Amino acid sequence: MKTKLLLLEDDLTLSETVVEYFEEQGFNIVPAYDGDEANELIYEQNFDLFLLDVNVPSMNGFELLKRVRSEGNKTPAVFITSLNSMDSLEEGFESGCDDYIRKPFELKELLLRVQTIIKREYSQKQELLDITENVKFNTQTNELIKDNEIVPLNFKELRLLKFFLQNSDELLIHERILENVWDYDEEPSDNSLRTYIKNLRKIVGKDKIVSLKKLGYRFNSK
Structure with a gap:
């Protein structure tokens, strides 16, 4: 069974690039383009990991993960962000993320972070x-x-x-x-x-x- 990812990213070009890359690596990856759409997908489907851009329409990535965590969903999450301040980083981890990656980033680095978290989750089971x-x-x-x-x-x-x-x-x-x-x-x-x-x-x-x-x-x- 393929590892299933949710990608929340409102930049269409970046979203398509990430989706294509991860599909080539053998993942099943579902894109969403705003916070509300991602929230609905999380209710409707089971994912192994969330990839969440922070600055997206309707509900930002921080707010989305806080809501998801408050409802008991412990699916690991990685924030994709252009924010550089320590306050933003702190807010990201306080909202329940497992890792973050700053834009611009190499796709291979994002893949390595995802693989590390998936491996960890498997071993901890x-x-x-x-x-x-x-x-x-x-x-x-x-x-x-x-x-x-x-x-x-x-x-x-x-x-x-x-x-x-x-x-x-x-x-x-x-x-x-x-x-x-x-x-x-x-x-x-x-x-x-x-x-x-x-x-x-x-x-x-x-x-x-x-x-x-x-x-x-x-x-x-x-």
């Missing part, structure tokens, strides 16, 4: 993820379990582990890891990252988190 024979991760409680006992992790270690699990078997460059483990108002630290990885390796094994010299890390699923 499995409550217990097997990391090794005796190590598991509970995606509902965010607990790492070894030999049937919960292993305490600090916040950054937990965030790092989840990022590895969501992107297993991929080369993750240092910059991408730092961006995802540290918040935008924090100063990332390579030394701290190495410490967190060292601590995780003690639990899951050195062969699970591989260092690729001068490039980054890869979390092996097998």
